[in-house]
Amino acid sequence: MHPLVLQSDFGLDDGAVSAMYGVALGVDPALSIHDVTHNIPPYDIWEGSYRLAQVVSYWPGGSVFVSVVDPGVGSDRLSVVARTATGHLVVTPDNGTLTHLHAIFGITALREIDETVNRRTGSEHSYTFHGRDIYAFTGARLAAGAIGFEDVGLELPLDRLVSLHLEPPRLEADAVHGTIDALDVRYGSLWSSIPRELFSELGIGHGGRVQLRVAHHDRVVHSAQMSYVPSFAAVEVGESLLYVNSLDRMAVAINRGNYARAFGLGTGVSWHVSLTAVP
Template identity: 65%
Template sequence: MKHALVFQSDFGLSDGAVSAMYGVALKVAPDLKIYDLTHDIPPYNVWEASYRLVQTLGYWPEGTVFVSVVDPGVGSSRRSVVVRTRTGHLVVTPDNGSLTHVHALYGIVAVRLLDETKNRLAGSELSYTFHGRDVYAYTGARLAAGDLDFDAVGEALPLESLVQLPMVPAQKDGDIVSGTIDALDVRFGSLWSNIPYKLFEDLHIPYGGRVEVSIRNDTREVYRNTMVYARSFAEVNVGEPLVYVNSLLHMAVAINQGSFSRAYNIGTGLSWKITIRRAPKIVYE
């Protein structure tokens, strides 16, 4: 049985790199179904690659093979791996941290070292800079086509040997929940935090209630304001900020029909911290 093959990279679509990966996969099995997750990961941004994988993987059928190529260490001693997730998906990728979020949210149950001397496109042995085509797309296609078993990829590796990017878990302290801004809803500029809804729920704030949001970059506060906790953007006026539950069931901040990230020049990563609490009552005398 053949499975879907899904590509992700930082290659963009302005040249032939992605097309070459398609070509290699279709040479392995002309009837493979190949899809794109995204090829617009910012160059070399392993954190973004890790997040976009976890944003998407769980919605694909069991058995789907993902090939994720954001590989600033290509040609170095960094390892290549294939992993099986608890959800039954396979991911082919460099071992550079791009599996961090998948491991944390879905769980990885088995890891195989991808032997690049055996699992590569014939005739590509002298190429050291395009493993996305020569190793990852080729191996991913063989896995998806059923021509290669997971256990035959290479030797088994311990889970704890996988490279993991540092993460700061969200937490609740009294009437405040806090976390980091992990990613942007790129096209619309919303801020996606790592604060799960279940943690926010403990604040017992109803829809339509007001919350206070503070955003800091390291030690500098760059934003503080009160806003509505809403089900959707339509529940606030155009141009008004809101807190909502995003598609990954984490807390997010947005401007209705505007870009929050551009409006306040806010980025992502561990240095960007966010806190949410019930808005304090204002007493007028």
């Protein structure tokens, strides 16, 4: 028996998430069911991909994740289960949701869900709620040990995996470059793709001053200087800071403020950031 962890863009205003819980508990009432979030913005595959990568490695090996951000439900997109290098299983549509997991941790195997076998009994004519009828059902059976990974369906080559476009962070001359991958949702901090180890090659220690530039579609839309500090408490209220976030990547914030809202900044590969040392 392994934990079953759910994520979706369904929200909690109706019964969609409750229905997924019900199907899972119908497989085995002893299942331990948890949530990543159900507040992924509607249809936002990029956000769903990032939030999976944010949490997966903190869960025990063998945990089964079900992620349903599925604007293509009912189309020819595949339903899959991925095994990660961290020892987890992820049940999801193959629409890019696995992008960040594959890039950061690695996916070692991929299987297409055989929907003639792995779906809730009586749902054969339902085409709009695969999160309930296929993904929650299959995830629950995997978590409960009713089926193994090999029972999911045919193995797929990893190069068949659908991936969103990512731009690798890089060091060029005296600057590190990356993208704004996500926001710290409640607080508006910018979470960049730049790993701490890459940033450290600039030789900037805590207390050092950093020049931030943000470009959108290659046009600089924001520029600011700030201190690189270990935590928010190291700067005054209202002051900007550069810090290392919970994914060991560089992030930008305003102490007790919302950086993204203050400067109208967004996320994704069209949002580029660069960091340089201030002389």
